[in-house]
Amino acid sequence: MSLIRLSCALGLLCFAAATAATPVRGADKSPPPAPAAMHERLDQISQDPASLAEAVQRGQKAASVCRHCHGTGGNSVMPDVPNLASQNAAYLLEQMNKFVSGQRKSSAFMEGLIKALPPEDRIDIALYLSRQPVARKPVDAGAQSAAGKQMYDKLCVSCHGANGSGSRKIPRLAGQQGEYVIDSLQRYRSGSGERIDPRMAAYTRNLNDAQIRQLAAYLASLE
Ligand code: HEC
Ligand code: HEC
Structure with a gap:
């Protein structure tokens, strides 16, 4: 206690x-902290090596249930389940908060799991996952990914970065699972409600399915 x-x-x-x-x-009885306060806390912990080491340890424990889908250390082996290893901590926290507030929709099971996490666990888990190494996977760097690179360099690089590492609330895309990327891009494009983001809606509006597959193939090839 x-x-x-x-x-x-x-x-x-x-x-x-x-x-x-x-x-x-x-x-215990205080209202849940606002997302802005949670992000402030995340930044505070990140800047203090001793607090960070403790948070990462707590996060590893709290994330043990996530392993069943997201893989060991957040390295997913299921094509439609995202990698979380080395993802940016502020992005992870923001997405968890979006599941909780209903701004982002997923399976009821996944949403239920995140909603059951106390705010401090969400912060610890985001810090833990963001510090896990990415497991290398063999990738097929064929024609699809060459076409994808051309599009990526023209349309996406300004936000997601040359190596696909993103920053803060802009997600890392390097090595992301192909089917998951395809689903996500199609959802932003359709505006069907699972994922709403005006920037991503604008950048996917004119992409066709073949182009989305090419982009996904390129992103999977990035380390
Ligand atoms: C039953 C399988 C399952 C479990 C268990 C699970 N997840 Fe997920 N998670 C998913 C799937 C599938 C998605 C993709 C959701 C979508 O976009 O529809 C996802 C998406 C996410 C995302 C968004 C990633 C991104 O790149 O935007 C985060 C963050 C996340 N999960 C965190 C967690 C955490 C933390 C736990 C453990 C408390 C957890 N998940 C447990 C299946 C699962
Ligand atoms: C203006 C900045 C910007 C540009 C340009 C941009 N993105 Fe994004 N992207 C974002 C932001 C911000 C998010 C997170 C949105 C959210 O909360 O759902 C995101 C999310 C994503 C995701 C979801 C990642 C995950 O882990 O779930 C994918 C995939 C993605 N972008 C791919 C692309 C591709 C491919 C392009 C080029 C065609 C692109 N983005 C251009 C800002 C941008």
């Missing part, structure tokens, strides 16, 4: 303990 919970349960020092706590690990 944490010190805060213990002192609150005893009715002693509750206020003092809660105010001394971090904004995210507040007293």
Whole structure:
């Protein structure tokens, strides 16, 4: 039992303990922190090596259930399940918060799992996954990926970066699972509600399915 919970349960020092706590690990009955406060906390932890090491350890524990789909250390082996290893922490946190708020839709099971995570676990998990190494996979760098590179360099590089590593809330795409990338691009394009983002809607509007497959093949080939 944490010190805060213990002192609150005893009715002693509750206020003092809660105010001394971090904004995210507040007293049990406080409303959930706003996403902006969670991102601030994530940045704070990232800048302090000792807090970061502790958060990564907690995150590894909290993420054990995620392994069944996202693979060991977030290296997915299922084509339609995204890799989370080395993904940008702020992006991971933002997407988890989007599942919780309903701005992003997925299977009920996956949404339920994320909704059940306390805010501090979401921060720890994002930090843990962002620091996991990517497992190399053999890729087929054929004609599809050459055509994909041309499009990527013209349309996507300004945000996602030359090596597909993104930054902060812009996702890393390098080595991402092919079917997942195809599904995601089609969803942004259709505006059907699973994934809504005005920037990605604009950049996928004029892509046909063949071009989307070429882009996915190129992204899978990036390390
Ligand atoms: C039953 C399989 C399953 C489990 C278990 C699961 N996920 Fe997922 N997860 C998925 C699938 C499938 C997607 C792709 C969702 C989509 O876009 O429709 C996904 C997407 C995500 C994304 C978005 C990734 C991106 O690149 O945008 C995050 C973040 C995520 N999961 C985190 C987690 C965490 C954290 C856990 C454990 C608490 C977890 N998932 C457990 C199947 C699962
Ligand atoms: C103006 C900046 C910008 C440009 C240009 C851009 N993207 Fe994105 N992209 C984003 C942002 C921001 C997100 C996260 C949106 C969200 O929250 O769903 C994203 C998400 C994605 C995702 C989902 C990744 C995941 O892990 O789920 C894919 C795939 C993607 N972009 C591919 C592309 C491709 C391919 C292009 C070029 C055709 C492109 N993007 C151009 C900003 C951009």
